[in-house]
Amino acid sequence: MGDLLGVAVLGAGHMGADHIRRLDRVVSGARVAAVADPDAGRAEEAVAGLDAVTVHTEAEAALDAPGVEAVLIASPGPAHQEALLAAFARGLPVLCEKPMVPDTAGALCVLEAEARLGRRLAQIGFMRRYDAEYRRLKALLDDGRLGRPLMLHCVHRNVSSPPDFTSAMLVDSSVSHEIDAARWLLGHELTSVSVLRPRPSSGAPQGLLDPQFVLFETADGALVDVEVFVNCGFGYQVRCEAVCEAGSARIGDDHGMLVTARGAAGAEVPQDYLVRFADAYDREVQTWVDATRRGRVTGPSVWDGYAASAVAEAGVRSLGSGARVAVELAARPGLYAAGR
Numbered sequence: 001m002g003d004l005l006g007v008a009v010l011g012a013g014h015m016g017a018d019h020i021r022r023l024d025r026v027v028s029g030a031r032v033a034a035v036a037d038p039d040a041g042r043a044e045e046a047v048a049g050l051d052a053v054t055v056h057t058e059a060e061a062a063l064d065a066p067g068v069e070a071v072l073i074a075s076p077g078p079a080h081q082e083a084l085l086a087a088f089a090r091g092l093p094v095l096c097e098k099p100m101v102p103d104t105a106g107a108l109c110v111l112e113a114e115a116r117l118g119r120r121l122a123q124i125g126f127m128r129r130y131d132a133e134y135r136r137l138k139a140l141l142d143d144g145r146l147g148r149p150l151m152l153h154c155v156h157r158n159v160s161s162p163p164d165f166t167s168a169m170l171v172d173s174s175v176s177h178e179i180d181a182a183r184w185l186l187g188h189e190l191t192s193v194s195v196l197r198p199r200p201s202s203g204a205p206q207g208l209l210d211p212q213f214v215l216f217e218t219a220d221g222a223l224v225d226v227e228v229f230v231n232c233g234f235g236y237q238v239r240c241e242a243v244c245e246a247g248s249a250r251i252g253d254d255h256g257m258l259v260t261a262r263g264a265a266g267a268e269v270p271q272d273y274l275v276r277f278a279d280a281y282d283r284e285v286q287t288w289v290d291a292t293r294r295g296r297v298t299g300p301s302v303w304d305g306y307a308a309s310a311v312a313e314a315g316v317r318s319l320g321s322g323a324r325v326a327v328e329l330a331a332r333p334g335l336y337a338a339g340r
């Protein structure tokens, strides 16, 4: 390995371009060695001003480019399976944006491929685990002061959804964050899901079932509800309140400045995830680079990515009827045993 970890970034859209900037200017110990995007112009724009980067239209060409020692996957979810398997075939460590693979069969295929290698290579980009507020909430729940958790109430609102966003993506892309956060905060798998929906907002694109209300049960009898509303129009809001036997704790209220002017005071609301979770992405990528340089893999695993996909797929099945759908998980390979 050189002085700096050479990273290939696959996908130079919103997240890919932001991660390229982060690898170049924010985190230490890494450099962007190659970028792939079928839209070559977008890739060229994202690497403008960077030295010694090669630009490709094919993901595999970027993985094979000179100086590449690790991969950051920021292409759309349906492209992740092929990219993960290509990285595994080359023994390259990976940070893969969520959702790991949106469909469960594809996610299972990735799980089996990594389990066959017998060592972890991939970290999944559930960045909320690196957010300061989520970490405080996790520490509070773990120290037991509030007693046993009974419920999580979650809110996930986006100003607007991208043009190609589907009703299923509210669950398998947006709520994938709450699925992972709930499993991590509560330390148990989610065993069932029901997805209800009010009448769609007139602010949502025609045909998009937005908002939705998602209810999960956990293996030890807690409940998790999520309001997901991806065309709310007014701001990016992510909240989580844990209600426990001896108290409650809520995060996500306090992200902007309080602005006072002309006889009124108002709180600023962030407009997107790149602002709200900026510190979390920085910490996530720095932690990945540091671990990779030490030959280690930490953070959310391929098992976490697979479990999130299985829960989300059950949610998408519930979306039509609102019926409670049980989550079926494959046996957990020993590679992902707790504490490893």
Ligand SMILES: NC(=O)c1ccc[n+]([C@@H]2O[C@H](COP(=O)([O-])OP(=O)(O)OC[C@H]3O[C@@H](n4cnc5c(N)ncnc54)[C@H](O)[C@@H]3O)[C@@H](O)[C@H]2O)c1
Residues within 6 Å of the ligand: 010, 011, 012, 013, 014, 015, 016, 036, 037, 038, 039, 042, 058, 059, 074, 075, 076, 077, 079, 097, 098, 099, 125, 127, 173, 273, 277
């Ligand atoms: N962690 C988060 O909070 C967060 C936020 C936004 C997006 N994401 C995830 O990041 C990923 C990218 O989302 P985005 O918003 O940047 O999308 P985007 O549409 O802005 O960008 C995707 C880019 O990937 C390119 N692409 C398509 N197929 C490709 C392939 N096979 N190989 C390489 N590049 C390919 C596209 O041309 C495009 O430039 C998704 O998985 C999304 O769910 C995560």
Ligand SMILES: O[C@H]1[C@H](O)[C@@H](O)[C@H](O)[C@@H](O)[C@H]1O
Residues within 6 Å of the ligand: 158, 173, 174, 177, 230, 273
């Ligand atoms: O892909 C994005 C991303 O995961 C954001 O964090 C989430 O708020 C959006 O709803 C989703 O579309």
